[in-house]
Amino acid sequence: MRKKIVAGNWKMNPNYPEALELLHYLNNNIPREHYNVDILICPPFIYLSEAQKLFNRTDIYLGAQNASSYTNGAYTGEISASMLKSMRINYVIIGHSERRQYFGENEEVLAKKIKLCLQENVIPIYCVGETLEQRNANEQFDIVEKQISGALFDLSAEQINKIIIAYEPVWAIGTGVNASPHQAQEMHMFIRNLIMNKYDDTISRELIILYGGSVKKDNANELFSMPDIDGGLIGGASLKGEEFVSIINTTKNIVNK
Numbered sequence: 001m002r003k004k005i006v007a008g009n010w011k012m013n014p015n016y017p018e019a020l021e022l023l024h025y026l027n028n029n030i031p032r033e034h035y036n037v038d039i040l041i042c043p044p045f046i047y048l049s050e051a052q053k054l055f056n057r058t059d060i061y062l063g064a065q066n067a068s069s070y071t072n073g074a075y076t077g078e079i080s081a082s083m084l085k086s087m088r089i090n091y092v093i094i095g096h097s098e099r100r101q102y103f104g105e106n107e108e109v110l111a112k113k114i115k116l117c118l119q120e121n122v123i124p125i126y127c128v129g130e131t132l133e134q135r136n137a138n139e140q141f142d143i144v145e146k147q148i149s150g151a152l153f154d155l156s157a158e159q160i161n162k163i164i165i166a167y168e169p170v171w172a173i174g175t176g177v178n179a180s181p182h183q184a185q186e187m188h189m190f191i192r193n194l195i196m197n198k199y200d201d202t203i204s205r206e207l208i209i210l211y212g213g214s215v216k217k218d219n220a221n222e223l224f225s226m227p228d229i230d231g232g233l234i235g236g237a238s239l240k241g242e243e244f245v246s247i248i249n250t251t252k253n254i255v256n257k
């Protein structure tokens with residue numbers, strides 16, 4: 001059975017006092033009994049250590065939003081997977097569409113990042129998804145297949161077992177227009193089939209696939225109830241404490257798949 005995950009991606013937000021306020025809010029308001037859902041918060045690097053000290057509970061995990069494709073050394077401004085590991089940060093978002101778009105990250109670089117993270121036992125949440133133009137041209141399946149095969153298919157069965165994939169259609173990120181449950185389910189099933197064809201049925205059945213793109217408390221339940229959707233990667237709504245907690249609460253009655 002796959003576990004459900006609700007993850008918040010704060011991106012490059014907010015400033016320090018606001019970050020502290022939000023962390024306190026989450027620490028105090030995420031229900032202790034949270035229905036078999038793993039909660040993950042991915043603030044900017046600079047707040048990770050503070051978050052770790054502040055959370056007086058072990059049921060909220062922390063993740064980074066990026067990791068270097070280099071191991072260590074003279075790479076000014078970079079943060080390595082081994083640094084994350086040494087800080088006990090167990091998750092990292094890799095290949096978010098904003099990193100692909102603004103920082104030119106391609107599958108070759110992303111494959112390196114993923115391998116370094118796996119070497120350090122930091123779990124990569126690998127993001128894939130098509131742009132609006134690509135969907136309008138009906139290329140979404142080709143694009144996602146290329147993103148997955150290009151960055152993941154060199155991994156061994158043992159390594160792929162540790163990966164989480166997030167399907168985040170670029171046209172749904174930050175736009176207020178989410179993929180419909182049907183569109184998201186269709187792509188999640190496609191991804192699961194890709195993994196089954198390359199690896200095997202068990203690996204594919206156990207793969208956690210999150211949906212991301214304008215998830216809110218009003219659409220979370222319907223999206224997360226779909227058979228191949230195992231929770232969400234939440235951007236904008238994760239910056240609003242109350243909304244994020246409401247999203248967690250919508251998972252209450254969703255059975256694990």
Ligand code: PEP
Nearest residue numbers: 173174212213214235236
């Ligand atoms: C994201 O950036 O990962 C994301 C899903 O953003 P939003 O929820 O704001 O669409």
